[in-house]
Amino acid sequence: MSRTQAEIQEIEFSLRQPKEIKRKPAIKHVISLMTAGRDVSALFSPLLSCLNTKDIEIKKLIYLYLMHYAKSKPSLVEQALQFIVVDVNDQNPLVRALALRTMASIRVEKFTTFLIEPLKEGLKDKDPYVRKTAVLAVAKLFDINPELVKKHGFVDRLTKLLSDSNSMVVSNTVATLMEISNASPEPVFQVTKENEKYITSAINESTEWGQVFLLESLMEYQPPSPKEAEKIIDRVVPRLSHKNSAVVLSSVRLILKMFTFIEEKEIILQFARKMAPSLVSLMDNNPEVQYVALRNINLFVQRFPKLLIKDAKVFFCKYKDPVYIKMEKVDILVMLATNSNINELLIEFTEYAKEVDVDFVRKSVNAIGKCAIKLSKAAQACVKVLIELVKTKINYIVQEVIIVVRDIFRRYPNQYESIIGVLCENLQSLDQPEAKASMVWIIGEYSDRIDNADELLKAFLFNFHEEDPEVQLQLLTSSVKLFLSKPDEGQEILEQVLSTATNESDNPDLRDRAFMYFRLVDAGFEEANNIILGEKPLIDTISFKYDSKLLGKLLSQISTLSSVFHKLPETFISGAKVFAQEDDDNSNDEDDGGILQVQEKEKEKKIEREKKNEMETQQIGQLINFADSQPPPIVKTKSIPQQRNDSPDQEMFEMEIAQRNDEVIVDKEEIIDEERGKGMIVSAAFRRREQQIYFDLTISNRTSYPFGKLAMVFNKNLFGMKPNAQVPITGIMPGQTTECSVVCPIIQSHKLPANEATLEVQIAIKNFEVFYTQCTSPMNIFFTEDGKIEKRNFLNHWKAISDDDERIKEIQGLSETNPDILKMKLANLNIFFIAKRQEGSIDILYFSLKLVNSVIFLIELSIDQENQSCQLATRSQDTSLIPLFEEFMERFLTD
Amino acid sequence: MACSGIYILDPHGQILIMRNYRGDLLIARIKKVIQKVIHGDEEKYKQPIIEDEDGITYAYIQHKGLYFVAATKLNSNMLMIIQFLYKLVQVFQDYFGDVDEESIRDNFIVIHQLLDEMMDFGFPQFSESKILQEYINSEVYKPEKQEPKTIPMAVTGKVSWRSDGIIHNKNELFVDVIEEIRMVVNSTGRVINSEIIGKVNIISKLSGMPTVHFGLSDNFFFLHKEAVEKEKAKKKIEVDDVKLHSCVKYSLVECVTEKHPGSRIEYLVKVRSFFREKFTARNVHVYIPVLKDADSPKIKTTKGKCIYAPKIDSMDWNIKAFSGKKEYLLRAHFGLSSFKGEPNDEKRPVTVEFEIPGQTVSGMVIKYLKVHEKSGYEVLPWVRYLTCSIKNSYEIRI
Numbered sequence A: 001m002s003r004t005q006a007e008i009q010e011i012e013f014s015l016r017q018p019k020e021i022k023r024k025p026a027i028k029h030v031i032s033l034m035t036a037g038r039d040v041s042a043l044f045s046p047l048l049s050c051l052n053t054k055d056i057e058i059k060k061l062i063y064l065y066l067m068h069y070a071k072s073k074p075s076l077v078e079q080a081l082q083f084i085v086v087d088v089n090d091q092n093p094l095v096r097a098l099a100l101r102t103m104a105s106i107r108v109e110k111f112t113t114f115l116i117e118p119l120k121e122g123l124k125d126k127d128p129y130v131r132k133t134a135v136l137a138v139a140k141l142f143d144i145n146p147e148l149v150k151k152h153g154f155v156d157r158l159t160k161l162l163s164d165s166n167s168m169v170v171s172n173t174v175a176t177l178m179e180i181s182n183a184s185p186e187p188v189f190q191v192t193k194e195n196e197k198y199i200t201s202a203i204n205e206s207t208e209w210g211q212v213f214l215l216e217s218l219m220e221y222q223p224p225s226p227k228e229a230e231k232i233i234d235r236v237v238p239r240l241s242h243k244n245s246a247v248v249l250s251s252v253r254l255i256l257k258m259f260t261f262i263e264e265k266e267i268i269l270q271f272a273r274k275m276a277p278s279l280v281s282l283m284d285n286n287p288e289v290q291y292v293a294l295r296n297i298n299l300f301v302q303r304f305p306k307l308l309i310k311d312a313k314v315f316f317c318k319y320k321d322p323v324y325i326k327m328e329k330v331d332i333l334v335m336l337a338t339n340s341n342i343n344e345l346l347i348e349f350t351e352y353a354k355e356v357d358v359d360f361v362r363k364s365v366n367a368i369g370k371c372a373i374k375l376s377k378a379a380q381a382c383v384k385v386l387i388e389l390v391k392t393k394i395n396y397i398v399q400e401v402i403i404v405v406r407d408i409f410r411r412y413p414n415q416y417e418s419i420i421g422v423l424c425e426n427l428q429s430l431d432q433p434e435a436k437a438s439m440v441w442i443i444g445e446y447s448d449r450i451d452n453a454d455e456l457l458k459a460f461l462f463n464f465h466e467e468d469p470e471v472q473l474q475l476l477t478s479s480v481k482l483f484l485s486k487p488d489e490g491q492e493i494l495e496q497v498l499s500t501a502t503n504e505s506d507n508p509d510l511r512d513r514a515f516m517y518f519r520l521v522d523a524g525f526e527e528a529n530n531i532i533l534g535e536k537p538l539i540d541t542i543s544f545k546y547d548s549k550l551l552g553k554l555l556s557q558i559s560t561l562s563s564v565f566h567k568l569p570e571t572f573i574s575g576a577k578v579f580a581q582e583d584d585d586n587s588n589d590e591d592d593g594g595i596l597q598v599q600e601k602e603k604e605k606k607i608e609r610e611k612k613n614e615m616e617t618q619q620i621g622q623l624i625n626f627a628d629s630q631p632p633p634i635v636k637t638k639s640i641p642q643q644r645n646d647s648p649d650q651e652m653f654e655m656e657i658a659q660r661n662d663e664v665i666v667d668k669e670e671i672i673d674e675e676r677g678k679g680m681i682v683s684a685a686f687r688r689r690e691q692q693i694y695f696d697l698t699i700s701n702r703t704s705y706p707f708g709k710l711a712m713v714f715n716k717n718l719f720g721m722k723p724n725a726q727v728p729i730t731g732i733m734p735g736q737t738t739e740c741s742v743v744c745p746i747i748q749s750h751k752l753p754a755n756e757a758t759l760e761v762q763i764a765i766k767n768f769e770v771f772y773t774q775c776t777s778p779m780n781i782f783f784t785e786d787g788k789i790e791k792r793n794f795l796n797h798w799k800a801i802s803d804d805d806e807r808i809k810e811i812q813g814l815s816e817t818n819p820d821i822l823k824m825k826l827a828n829l830n831i832f833f834i835a836k837r838q839e840g841s842i843d844i845l846y847f848s849l850k851l852v853n854s855v856i857f858l859i860e861l862s863i864d865q866e867n868q869s870c871q872l873a874t875r876s877q878d879t880s881l882i883p884l885f886e887e888f889m890e891r892f893l894t895d
Numbered sequence B: 001m002a003c004s005g006i007y008i009l010d011p012h013g014q015i016l017i018m019r020n021y022r023g024d025l026l027i028a029r030i031k032k033v034i035q036k037v038i039h040g041d042e043e044k045y046k047q048p049i050i051e052d053e054d055g056i057t058y059a060y061i062q063h064k065g066l067y068f069v070a071a072t073k074l075n076s077n078m079l080m081i082i083q084f085l086y087k088l089v090q091v092f093q094d095y096f097g098d099v100d101e102e103s104i105r106d107n108f109i110v111i112h113q114l115l116d117e118m119m120d121f122g123f124p125q126f127s128e129s130k131i132l133q134e135y136i137n138s139e140v141y142k143p144e145k146q147e148p149k150t151i152p153m154a155v156t157g158k159v160s161w162r163s164d165g166i167i168h169n170k171n172e173l174f175v176d177v178i179e180e181i182r183m184v185v186n187s188t189g190r191v192i193n194s195e196i197i198g199k200v201n202i203i204s205k206l207s208g209m210p211t212v213h214f215g216l217s218d219n220f221f222f223l224h225k226e227a228v229e230k231e232k233a234k235k236k237i238e239v240d241d242v243k244l245h246s247c248v249k250y251s252l253v254e255c256v257t258e259k260h261p262g263s264r265i266e267y268l269v270k271v272r273s274f275f276r277e278k279f280t281a282r283n284v285h286v287y288i289p290v291l292k293d294a295d296s297p298k299i300k301t302t303k304g305k306c307i308y309a310p311k312i313d314s315m316d317w318n319i320k321a322f323s324g325k326k327e328y329l330l331r332a333h334f335g336l337s338s339f340k341g342e343p344n345d346e347k348r349p350v351t352v353e354f355e356i357p358g359q360t361v362s363g364m365v366i367k368y369l370k371v372h373e374k375s376g377y378e379v380l381p382w383v384r385y386l387t388c389s390i391k392n393s394y395e396i397r398i
Helices: A003-015 A020-035 A041-049 A056-069 A074-087 A093-105 A109-123 A128-144 A146-151 A154-161 A167-183 A193-203 A208-220 A226-241 A245-259 A265-284 A287-303 A309-315 A323-336 A342-352 A358-374 A376-390 A395-411 A418-424 A433-445 A453-461 A469-485 A487-504 A508-523 A525-532 A548-555 A561-565 A598-626 A650-661 A791-800 A819-828 A879-894 B027-039 B078-096 B101-106 B108-118 B129-135 B221-226
Strands: A637-639 A669-672 A680-689 A692-701 A711-714 A737-743 A760-766 A770-776 A806-811 A832-839 A842-850 A856-864 A869-876 B005-009 B015-020 B049-051 B057-063 B066-072 B172-185 B191-205 B211-216 B228-232 B253-259 B264-273 B280-289 B294-301 B305-309 B314-323 B327-336 B350-357 B366-372 B380-389 B394-396
Touching: A003 A020, A003 A041, A020 A041, A020 A056, A020 B108, A041 A056, A041 A074, A056 A074, A056 A093, A056 B108, A074 A093, A074 A109, A093 A109, A093 A128, A109 A128, A109 A146, A109 A154, A128 A146, A128 A154, A128 A167, A146 A154, A146 A167, A154 A167, A167 A193, A167 A208, A193 A208, A193 A226, A208 A226, A208 A245, A208 B078, A226 A245, A226 A265, A245 A265, A245 A287, A245 A548, A245 B078, A265 A287, A265 A309, A287 A323, A287 A548, A287 A561, A287 B049, A287 B057, A287 B078, A309 A323, A309 B191, A323 A342, A323 A358, A342 A358, A342 A376, A342 B191, A358 A376, A358 A395, A376 A395, A376 A418, A395 A418, A395 A433, A418 A433, A433 A453, A433 A469, A453 A469, A453 A487, A469 A487, A469 A508, A469 A525, A487 A508, A508 A525, A561 B049, A561 B078, A669 A770, A680 A760, A680 A770, A791 A832, A791 A842, A791 A856, A806 A879, A819 A832, A819 A842, A819 A856, A869 A879, B005 B027, B015 B027, B015 B101, B015 B108, B027 B057, B027 B066, B057 B078, B066 B078, B078 B101, B078 B108, B078 B129, B101 B108, B108 B129, B172 B366, B280 B327, B294 B305, B294 B314, B314 B327, B366 B380
Parallel strands: B172 B380, B172 B394
Antiparallel strands: A637 A737, A669 A680, A680 A692, A692 A737, A711 A760, A760 A770, A806 A869, A832 A842, A842 A856, A856 A869, B005 B015, B005 B066, B049 B057, B057 B066, B172 B191, B211 B228, B211 B366, B253 B264, B264 B327, B280 B314, B280 B350, B294 B327, B305 B314, B350 B380, B350 B394
């Protein structure tokens, strides 16, 4: 007999002792073995015989054992159940609750039926402790058998408990209902006006955890009016000074949510100011709490960029902060950088660059670069600091400086060139591909000003084959640039690179690009010069911000995992639902608070949901038909090598395309990302050319298998666009990216009712499965080419429309005020110039345009040259579309 | 929203306690993850929140080498989960003093009961250790206490932190006003960042359910609205967001260090106090970083004792009583065992610890203190003031 067996037998002997006092140590022993992972399942029946006891501790221990072995030994559980069922009616509430909790925690489906009756009783128990335990038991039951919860109407029973007099019962009820609602296909729990009353009044008396549940549940509440939203905020504001930071952040989350119902910017700002100090003082917590807080503050600062600027010092790194905190702090410091505090920040960043953690040092160097890009007035000072840092000659600092300097040049071309010389002295130590590629880019870009550019490039060519593809591609481009600016010195290098790239490389991207350059240079020096050394677009300054739509969604996730990852829940939680966030789309910038009326929104949401259902059924029907239909006619396809989007080379490609097609290239919007598309990335944009609307698609295959035919349908949309053909692609190989266009004529029957003016087009794309997404159609694609009205008729038209049908909008911050340029630009969009007059410093221009549905817009644009602003007056018989037009014009004029 | 389970692991990643609230966790995964946390260099495992395969996310805190880990499969409220883990440690501390491997092993039965009570199905429930102790305790089985325990009212009641019917013979109230200074001073002596974290801790030995009112000095206009903090006894009050940080009028200690390169290294440290003469700082510790390979220390001070602490590569200069408006000097010589002219040697800051009793740095005082209770008994209030700095929060870069 082994030692283990002997031990078990010994315990069994003790368990069978007649006196409880002797049995108890044995029971504890069993549990300790169980905790340590030993198999003590053999002791089930002797333990069970101990269950007839008044001692709660013994009960708890045996129940613990029961829950542990329930799944593997269901037959034994059956015997135990008779004891538990008796306990459900015990007079001690602690025993009743314990029995309920245990029964619900035995996760064996066939015993769930035993739970129903005790649970119904438990929810009505006179003791609140039993009630709250029963409430959570419903959540457990739902987890094992959702059908039973539905069948026995537990959701209704729970909803009634929202008005319970005990706050702990209310908070757990809310938590359970939310959990059930989130896991159900349809939301089962809605916070109505009546519920809201119970919930808010329970907050004050709840435990800290209960407060968090209650606050979270209010996220679902749709206040019927802005006033109501303010009231909720007023009630939540005192929670901002709660000791538990989870309560603080949940309050912040709720307040931000309520902002979406308030239109007045002043009120929003006033409340936001109250939140700022509470967020700042989250920094007095443990590092883990600080980490979550910092990730969330990052989002808050993006929404309210100005509020925390005066607190920037709080985010200065302390020496003992863990690195993960320091990294987050630096991000926030960059966001808070202004012309007035930049000097202080630069001293800090320089200090950080002296620390030992390489990642942190690089991040700090990078931060200096970002500040330079963000603040043009401070760029000089930043570059000065960077030059000092290069002089340390510390390898990773130099490399990081090179990387940021490249971006600085892309923002401020032909400035700060003095740093090039310093960088060139430190080329030996480069070992990171990104740093190398950046350096090569700089050499290529400024080859005309670097005396020994050819020598420098040659040094890199030495190891051409061993270099990272990123570096190879860059070497290729820079060699061409060198050749174009200094043909004599560059010819030899270019020949060498081109021949290596075309003959010896097995990287198709490199080969293709080399061939392309070869032909380009071959086609003529002048053309190549224009294309390659032409002016490039400047990089933007807000690259570290999320777009306002995503930001709005993330802000509604404050304090959750989603806000820590800065990812939406559906991207990392299996089965997470999207509908809860759907209505947050209109989250806004600090300075623009355009919010829909709440009632309208409710209605919209409902319609949205109905529409979606309808769309899905429709599409699935259509998608089935696709399989039988003939292969569609090919309109235009073109393969381009896969590219990193942010590589500076991209500019060149874009320009190349632009030159050839001689048309406006519209930036495509990524409508299906890699994660959602399970490896398929789709970017798309609408464009108008030659009286037709085209839908341009770029599809990348990042999976390991080829794609076959792709099917695509549009849902009904504003003007009734409908693709006339299927996606003209017959197959995309793994790793390949393909472009194509589909013509989308206007089909009257595909139109949406006019009261839902949105330019979003809902799209379903199918490869192996169906992906639903949407793409914004820029309004100008609906302006027809025949929209010009004769000058003499214009006035008649203008007068024919009553003043009531005129809408006026002020637009500030114009990017272009020259009337002639504007005329030209607008003509490109089919907005036709009619006449012009001048009143002092104000230019008044008249335009006309015609929409595809034959509605005519008459436009009066009064441009105030001094203030760079304008007044846009639009008249039309059909005013419903004017708001969309105004939005479009504002974007166009200020962009 | 809720979490799936709680683990407590020892410093080697062995599971001491695990609670699987939703039956959806695998032991093998957490073991793998925690090994990566302990040994791994991967960036993602250095953060306190780790996304793992199968959509499970772990959040952990460390306490005395132990790992307290929570796992979740949902888009949970992470701040709540982390706070709960800290609360767990705190409750364990209240129960059995030191929370370490040994005490966890010894008290696993209580811990299991606590985990049952403090969290149900992954939802945090009740965490006031005073009240928990009334119905969950580690006492050995006593036959005379046959009466089954029941739930204290406080668990589900409105006042969750205090039981009814407490009676003290002498009704006393202890108020500690503690201000902690956090400060970063750069090498040129400029104050880069300074803040005061003020706390009013109240220990009450009051009977019944009294309401305590107290007013703070009038110059604290920021507290206007909350000037009368109404809180029931025994609750710790933290005045949130004292936006007064920047108005610290005087710096407390200035430090000048000169470093001479070479095979011998010499430190000269000057410490000066700027506060008024009538106050005295107690237990002043100045930690001065020393190069890692320094040896044979020769240290001279004009006041106090200085010890070389090779473990933390620092000198620990301790001055028991440091009165106001005084200046002391420290001179130290070290030999260097090897000559390593590394220019990029880590620059660690000098840190200072001290306590100044009888004064708050912001000048905050408690103006009045009133206790209201039905019976109207007499109360003896005790108020103490203390200004302090704790290690690592008062740093001077050199």
